[in-house]
Amino acid sequence: MSCLNPSNSFSAYNKEKLIRLAELYSVDFSIVELVALEHQLSTYILDMRSSEEFSSLDNIADLAKQFVKAKKDIVYPLVHQLLVLALTLPVTTATVKRAFSAMKIVKHRLHSKMGDDWLNDCLVPYIEKEVFDLVPNEAVMQHYQKMQNRMQSL
Structure with missing residues (x-):
């Protein structure tokens, strides 16, 4: 989940770990969605790192709020689904x-x-x-x- 942390311009971002997390939740992500997620993650990180509104964020909760506010959940629905999963995992556990x-x-x-x-x-x-x-x-x-x-x- 630290891979989604926006601090330091998403310095902890790791696409492979995020895809692995999605693979563990096959109920939430189909095989087709996993392929699409890989492409969305590549575009997503470039978009986030180049955006001023996301550069000042410090945690995943703020990222999720800003993500929806900027309507990025429509552009990157699978990344949004991954964000929601990352936010609910600690509570569920x-x-x-x-x-x-x-x-x-x-x-x-x-x-x-x-x-x-x-x-x-x-x-x-x-x-x-x-x-x-x-x-x-x-x-x-x-x-x-x-x-x-x-x-x-x-």
């Missing part, structure tokens, strides 16, 4: 790490005696704490009190 960390804690506490569905049901409130903190305990208690008895006589 952190979320996955947090989920696995939570799973490790919950699974350990229950000594691995549960099925996948039950594990998933236990993990959702643990991982999404911010959402579940907004639900008052009284509302949960009332919901369970209103449920009918599920036990039946044999």
Whole structure:
């Protein structure tokens, strides 16, 4: 992702690494798009280095904003797609790490005696704490009190 960093007139730019990143995300980039991306990247870097409005940028987030503002996302749609991917990867990675960390804690506490569905049901409130903190305990208690008895006589 540092290959897209606009600081020092895109000094960290590396076309091969950017194409490799796109290849890793074959769901987002087809084979035809990869070929087109290679051509777009060649033109893109020349355009960015010669443009005054992009020379003063310091990070990828500012680049993405200016990219859309200057309507370069229309000229270089695949490069824009790569920029969006580069901006979302850190967030996605952190979320996955947090989920696995939570799973490790919950699974350990229950000594691995549960099925996948039950594990998933236990993990959702643990991982999404911010959402579940907004639900008052009284509302949960009332919901369970209103449920009918599920036990039946044999």
